[in-house]
Amino acid sequence: MAMKPEEVLRVIAAARGSAIVVPTMTTAPAWRTIAPDDLSVTCVGFMGGASSMGLGLALARPDRRVVVLDGDGSLLMQLGSLATSAGAGARNFVHLLFKNGVYHTSGAQHIPGGLTVDFAMMARAAGYRVTCAIRDLDEFRGRFPELLKAEGPVFAELHTGLAEQTPMTARGGVPFHEQVETLRARLLRPRAAA
């Protein structure tokens, strides 16, 4: 049975430590409830950009882990980013793909290829150092800590069902530009706040 996205996110929240997290699309509403902190920045409004934004953070901050919560429809929008992320070789980059086979936010239309697309194989072929597919929550709970510590780039394809909420059913949240400023301030500590 497919994992519930919210349960996967709770495992990530419990184990992430000081990792920066970049959710997108259907992981975004649940993540802001489960982990309402200032070490996350959501990719909204430029679908497919989560892994690239996470890559930039990982390159800028090699002292921290960066965990991207990507979607299968999103990744297909910028599939070349697999090669870019792998080529950049960020060892602190952890790319988690929530695979549900549909564009949930826009009405659950099937993605091209549906559930048959093997993203873990694509990531391996692109050059990710560690790749795997996980179908079971207990397995994910057991493996996530090691994936978080592994020398990256790391890619895990997570077989999940549909989230309870999408950005269309749970609107709101902190505007993107405020998230950008908040995370930047958290990482750099402006002198006035230091």
Add this chain to the structure above:
Amino acid sequence: MPESIPASLIIDTLKDTFREARAALAAEVAEPPQHAHLGWILSVPDTHQKTVLAALDKEEAIRVVTCATEDEATAVAAGLHMGGEPVVLMIQHAGLYASINTLRGVAMDGKVPMFYMIGLLSREKDRDPRESRHSMVRYCEPLLDTFGVPHARLEGPDDVHLIPEYYRLSRARRGPAAVLVGLETA
């Protein structure tokens, strides 16, 4: 008439621009990043800037990430910005057209400073770009105008001061700014 700009002049100007950006950040924040390099170039290879990109391969002070698309380059730049790293994007006009939604979503809505060097491939020496026979040249400045992106033409060695100026402008306005590279660099 546009003139070619030596790659070495552009690279020296980029280094100065990055040094200035790091000094400004150090004055602003308590924990500026400490790296051996000065800054980052995010590139989707551009014919007009190929001699610069070739010379950057030998530069240790500037790190280069080649991206598969300009969408990726723009999003990577946002991440680097949040981490305090100075970034310049080197792309081509066709890539600007391809990635305009990401420019809007990241640099404009996200208020992320984003400085682009955009090659005007096929720009004719004897003709204003807005009157080019080639649509990819002709529409570049009007597209930037439509999105309210300030821009200037880099038409010769005397214009390299526009690089730090428009880089600073992108920081000051917390959004995109661009210089358009008129001819192939030398």
